[in-house]
Amino acid sequence: MPQAAFVLHRRDYQETSLLVDLLTQNSGRIRVVAKGAKRNKNPWRAVLQAFTPINIEFSGRHELKTLTLAELSGHPHVLIGNRLYSGFYLNELLQRLLPLQAEVDELFEVYCQALQQLSGERNLETILRWFEWQLLNQLGTAFDWSCDAENGEPLTRHSVSYFDPERGFLHTPHRDKATAWPSELITSLAQIDLGTDDLTQSQRKACKLIMREALALHLGSKPLRSRELFRR
Known part of the structure; x- marks a missing residue:
């Protein structure tokens, strides 16, 4: 089941992926690998942004999870200055x-x-x-x-x-x-x-x-x- 989440931090991981810290509604703070998210045609590249409500799914039994779904669930919060x-x-x-x-x-x-x-x-x-x-x-x-x-x-x-x-x-x-x-x-x-x-x-x-x-x-x-x- 998808759950609501926000990106807290993201950084490069290997050549084409991102390592992302997420605050999720049901699982607390989790860390996931977003495989291929740095590729220009990967939709996750634009979705995994700070202050943007998203729905996510992930897999894995260890602390480092694998992201399997990330999609927009609302409009980004526009913050300035x-x-x-x-x-x-x-x-x-x-x-x-x-x-x-x-x-x-x-x-x-x-x-x-x-x-x-x-x-x-x-x-x-x-x-x-x-x-x-x-x-x-x-x-x-x-x-x-x-x-x-x-x-x-x-x-x-x-x-x-x-x-x-x-x-x-x-x-x-x-x-x-x-x-x-x-x-x-x-x-x-x-x-x-x-x-x-x-x-x-x-x-x-x-x-x-x-x-x-x-x-x-x-x-x-x-x-x-x-x-x-x-x-x-």
Whole structure:
């Protein structure tokens, strides 16, 4: 049975084929060989593009699968400028952090919604923070924005809080020069539905830096190539 999918990354494989990472609705992130896809007359050459909804089938029992079907299932999402770079950022996060063949039914729908929003006019920072939070939830590493990770006390019992990527928010600094965040600002983020609500400027700044720390724990020392696009 064909299933919905999006291309996360593709690269040359041997003389005429492509090695493609896909986010699929039912099989999670998979890696396939698209045999002959580099040939000019092969229809997969145009189909296997980023941000384009497709239906695919594949075969194989090992981690590296063989693509047997790839066809368009909708119109490509047209992303321009920073919204295009943001799309690459989402793809790179999924490629780097999502284990192969992990169950991601909900995350696939989140990704579809994020692409739709990137194609529109919603605040870009809010879209990215929402997606990052959904990914942390999928990885099982989400944290509480309202309580101390050690004792469960409400953060608002103290004027400032500190973020530890391995545990969450604390009332006492976990390392030298740890950033002191206003507790009221942090707990205000607990009341936000990032799927529908927009962030204020102060919330956007705080959320961006906190989510960057949280993701860095899983990304390691290798920098994200997509972030470099924003600096150019």
